Each structure stands twice: as C-alpha cells, then as structure tokens.
Amino acid sequence: FPGLADVSISQDIPVEGEITVPVGSHSPDEDYSTLDEPVKDTIMRDLKAVGKKFVHVMYPRKSSALLRDWDLWGPLVLCVSLALMLQGGSADSKDDGGPQFAEVFVIIWFGAVVITLNSKLLGGTISFFQSLCVLGYCVLPLTVAMLVCRLVLLVGAGTISFIIRLIVVVAMFGWSTLASTAFLADSQPPNRKALVVYPIFLFYFVISWMILTFTPQ
Amino acid sequence: MAAADDLKFQEFDDAANLLAANPDATTISIDEPVEIPKNQHSRLQEPGREEDDELLGTDDSDKTELLAGQKKSAPFWTFEYYQTFFDVDTYQVLDRIKGSVFPVPGKNFVRLYIRSNPDLYGPFWICATLVFTIAVSGNLSNFFIHLGKPTYHYVPEFRKVSIAATTIYAYAWLVPLALWGFLMWRNSKVMNIVSYSFLEIVCVYGYSLFIYIPTAILWIIPQKVVRWVLVVFSLCLSGTVLVMTFWPAVRDDNRRIALATVGTILLLHALLAVGCLAYFFDAPELDFPAPVIPAHNGTTVTTKSH
Numbered sequence: 355f356p357g358l359a360d361v362s363i364s365q366d367i368p369v370e371g372e373i374t375v376p377v378g379s380h381s382p383d384e385d386y387s388t389l390d391e392p393v394k395d396t397i398m399r400d401l402k403a404v405g406k407k408f409v410h411v412m413y414p415r416k417s418s419a420l421l422r423d424w425d426l427w428g429p430l431v432l433c434v435s436l437a438l439m440l441q442g443g444s445a446d447s448k449d450d451g452g453p454q455f456a457e458v459f460v461i462i463w464f465g466a467v468v469i470t471l472n473s474k475l476l477g478g479t480i481s482f483f484q485s486l487c488v489l490g491y492c493v494l495p496l497t498v499a500m501l502v503c504r505l506v507l508l509v510g511a512g513t514i515s516f517i518i519r520l521i522v523v524v525a526m527f528g529w530s531t532l533a534s535t536a537f538l539a540d541s542q543p544p545n546r547k548a549l550v551v552y553p554i555f556l557f558y559f560v561i562s563w564m565i566l567t568f569t570p571q
Numbered sequence: 572m573a574a575a576d577d578l579k580f581q582e583f584d585d586a587a588n589l590l591a592a593n594p595d596a597t598t599i600s601i602d603e604p605v606e607i608p609k610n611q612h613s614r615l616q617e618p619g620r621e622e623d624d625e626l627l628g629t630d631d632s633d634k635t636e637l638l639a640g641q642k643k644s645a646p647f648w649t650f651e652y653y654q655t656f657f658d659v660d661t662y663q664v665l666d667r668i669k670g671s672v673f674p675v676p677g678k679n680f681v682r683l684y685i686r687s688n689p690d691l692y693g694p695f696w697i698c699a700t701l702v703f704t705i706a707v708s709g710n711l712s713n714f715f716i717h718l719g720k721p722t723y724h725y726v727p728e729f730r731k732v733s734i735a736a737t738t739i740y741a742y743a744w745l746v747p748l749a750l751w752g753f754l755m756w757r758n759s760k761v762m763n764i765v766s767y768s769f770l771e772i773v774c775v776y777g778y779s780l781f782i783y784i785p786t787a788i789l790w791i792i793p794q795k796v797v798r799w800v801l802v803v804f805s806l807c808l809s810g811t812v813l814v815m816t817f818w819p820a821v822r823d824d825n826r827r828i829a830l831a832t833v834g835t836i837l838l839l840h841a842l843l844a845v846g847c848l849a850y851f852f853d854a855p856e857l858d859f860p861a862p863v864i865p866a867h868n869g870t871t872v873t874t875k876s877h
Binding site for chain 1: 650656
C-alpha cells in the first residue's frame with residue numbers, strides 16, 4: 355500500500371500501557387453483593403426509591419427516573435390505602451353501597467392493565483411494567499384527595515363540605531391525569547396520542563367518582 | 572394505398588365498444604393473476620343497481636381492499652396479530668364516530684369509513700365509556716329526583732356498574748356474533764353481493780352505540796317526555812346507520828327474511844335503549860309516597876310532591 359508509506363507516528367504520543375484484566379475488586383465501593391448489608395439498608399434503599407417516585411408524581415417533570423427503575427411497591431401501597439379508606443360507606447342493602455375492597459382493587463389493577471395493553475396495541479414503546487408503575491404512582495393525588503374528603507366528612511356532611519370535596523377531587527383528578535400523561539404520552543406515536551390519553555382520563559375519572567360519592571355511615 | 576393504410580398505426584376502441592359494435596366476435600381476455608382478498612365484493616354493473624355503487628363505496632375502496640387484504644398475516648398467537656386491530660389514528664376514530672352519528676343518505680358506513688380496516692379500539696372504549704356514563708348518569712339522576720325527600724339517603728349504587736357492563740358488552744359482542752352467523756348461513760343459500768366479516772359487524776355495532784353516550788348524559792333531565800324524545804331521536808340516528816349497513820347484505824334474499832332481519836336489528840337496538848332507561852333511571856313522576864297521614868275523619872291522605 356504505497357499511500358501508507360508516509361504515515362508515521364509522532365514521537366510524543368506514548369504508545370505504551372498496561373494490559374491487565376483486574377481479578378477481583380480491590381475497593382469496597384465496587385462490591386455489588388447486597389447480601390451482607392444490614393436489613394435496614396435494604397429497606398431504606400427501596401423506601402427512598404419509592405419516596406423519590408412520589409415526589410416525581412407530585413411535581414411532574416419529564417424525568418425518566420420513574421420509567422427507568424419501575425417498581426410496584428408504591429402502587430400497591432396506594433391501592434390498598436385507597437381501598438381501605440373507601441370502606442365504611444353507608445348502604446341500605448348490600449347491593450346499593452359503595453365499592454367493596456376487592457372491587458376497588460380489581461378496578462385499579464385491571465384498569466391499569468387494560469390501559470397498558472391498549473397503549474401497547476396502539477404501537478407504544480413503553481414496557482408493560484413501566485406503564486403499570488406510572489399509572490399506579492399517579493393514583494397518589496387521588497389518595498390524598500380521599501384522605502382530605504374523609505377529614506372533611508368528619509367535620510360535616512352538608513352542602514359546603516360537598517363543594518369543598520368536589521373542588522379537591524376535581525383538582526386532584528386533573529393532577530393525576532396530567533402527571534400520568536406527562537410520563538406516558540411521549541412513548542406513543544404522535545398521531546395516536548389522544549387515543550392513548552382518553553382511557554387514562556376515563557380511568558382516573560372512575561376513581562374520582564368513587565371518591566366523590568363516598569358517603570359515610 | 573391500402574397497404575400503406577394497413578401499415579399506419581390505428582387506434583383501437585375500447586374492448587367494450589368493439590364488442591358492442593360486433594357482438595358475435597370471439598374475444599380473448601388475458602388477466603394478470605390478482606390476489607383475491609377475503610372481503611372482495613364483485614362489481615356487477617347491472618343497470619338499475621347504481622345505488623349499490625354508492626352503498627358499496629367509491630372506486631378507491633376497491634384498491635384499498637386489495638391492498639389491505641394482505642395485511643393480517645401474523646399468526647393469532649402473536650402480539651402483532653392483535654396490533655392489526657388497533658391500526659387506527661385519532662382522526663380515523665373521530666371520522667368513524669362522526670359517521671355513526673350523522674348517517675349520510677346512500678353511504679354505507681362500512682364501505683365508507685371502515686374500508687377493510689376494522690378496529691377494536693372504538694367498540695371497546697365506546698362500550699366502556701357507555702357503561703360508566705349510564706351508571707354515573709343514573710346515579711346522578713336518581714340523586715336529583717329524590718333530593719328533597721326526608722327519607723332519602725344517597726347511595727352510590729355501585730353494583731349497577733357491573734350489571735351495565737355485562738349488558739352492554741354482551742350486546743356489543745353477542746348480537747354481532749349472531750348476526751354474522753345468520754348472514755353466513757343465508758349467504759350459503761342465496762349468493763349475496765355484499766358480505767361482512769365478523770370484525771366489521773362488531774365495529775359497526777360498537778360505533779353505533781356512541782350516540783347513546785350523550786343521550787345517557789341528557790337522561791339526567793327528570794322529564795319523561797324529554798327522555799322518550801331522546802330515545803326516539805338516538806334510535807333513529809343509529810338505527811339508520813345500522814339499517815343502511817345491513818340492508819345491502821340481505822336485500823337479495825327472500826323479502827320477508829330481509830325485512831325480518833332488519834326489523835330484529837332495530838328491535839334489539841331499541842330494547843337496549845329502553846331497558847337501560849328503565850333500569851338505571853328512576854321514573855320522575857313515580858315518587859315514593861310520603862308517610863301516610865291519617866286525617867281526623869278516618870280517611871288517609873297521602874301527599875305527593877310534584
């Protein structure tokens with residue numbers, strides 16, 4: 355190859371080094387085995403992850419932390435607490451009361467699964483559990499609304515309390531929908547965004563309706 | 572001179588015109604092998620059947636059918652197979668909803684809007700919305716009707732959601748199944764020009780339920796006349812869409828069977844509307860009688876508000 359005849363390496367580039375494969379880790383920071391750590395560390399790490407996601411939901415920015423490290427602890431805690439708080443509603447007969455614990459559970463989880471399937475069938479690129487994670491975490495504002503409603507109902511059950519509850523539930527419903535849309539809408543094809551957002555809207559609307567129509571004994 | 576004329580290039584007329592001029596001439600037609608999709612309808616151009624063309628859609632619907640017929644080739648156990656049923660964009664769904672609410676006279680919903688791309692998104696989510704709309708509106712309407720009464724205690728009536736869901740999803744899936752089976756059976760006896768696939772029938776039924784969503788919201792108004800006017804109005808609109816879709820499929824059949832089929836379609840549609848109205852919405856004039864007040868001369872007086 356005559357063209358390569360005048361390629362030369364200048365003298366001040368060092369062409370030397372070490373070629374070794376590190377055997378075993380030398381610094382304790384690179385030890386990835388979590389089997390030996392105290393239980394408190396394990397629990398605190400998971401709790402911190404859950405807490406960080408809660409903060410992300412309350413102040414939704416386009417961060418990918420919620421999507422990348424999904425976990426379902428937060429949705430489980432929120433779902434159970436929401437279902438527990440919806441207990442104790444009044445009913446003349448068993449058939450006319452509010453939703454039972456199992457019904458709330460099933461609605462939230464089954465609804466989240468159906469919405470995830472819907473977005474995947476429409477061509478979304480988000481993974482199944484990531485979507486479940488986002489939808490579950492975005493129930494947080496509505497759980498807060500349920501807490502506020504129960505506190506308001508302890509004070510009184512008249513028209514003013516109803517108006518307060520209505521405002522709180524509507525605001526939290528908007529917050530939930532906007533938060534989940536902010537996370538999920540980017541992974542959809544652009545001409546189908548509305549098709550994916552509408553079921554999320556319906557999902558949180560049903561949960562809001564259950565919260566708003568809760569009447570205590 | 573004759574030889575020079577013979578060598579000049581001559582325009583030949585259309586084969587049809589040549590044949591019309593000389594009906595007894597032998598003809599040879601050489602066609603390219605064309606893949607025939609499942610939904611192809613034959614375009615018999617008989618005089619007096621022009622409305623078939625309108626009802627069957629415009630020319631390019633044939634082309635899209637030929638092209639679209641090669642779409643669904645994934646085996647049914649893969650995810651991609653089911654993705655083909657959700658291959659719609661937002662504007663397409665909105666167009667289909669618009670087409671189900673405003674029936675254009677002479678245009679077939681299936682040929683015009685669906686065009687061999689039936690989707691399951693519309694039927695599923697319209698049914699889901701309808702279920703919750705009926706349950707919520709029924710609850711609200713009952714609340715407003717019984718509002719002033721001292722004996723009334725508000726209940727969320729959550730059980731009715733599951734009843735509404737069962738009814739509406741059963742209607743949206745079982746009736747198309749029965750209709751499809753019936754049309755297939757009649758197809759084997761009488762050669763029909765138009766035949767629909769099962770998914771297209773599900774699609775038509777799903778989209779035709781859309782009109783009931785605003786109707787259910789307006790049923791909150793506690794006036795019997797208003798409610799029944801709404802029932803008739805929505806029934807007319809969506810019934811027209813259904814009739815115009817299915818009339819070409821049964822028209823070639825025995826007259827009585829065709830009329831009976833279309834009549835049954837309308838009857839079931841009406842039954843759904845009336846049944847939902849009767850079950851989920853309490854009648855406004857049928858008040859719960861107030862506690863009986865025995866008058867001093869022994870006769871009882873029941874008071875009725877409104």
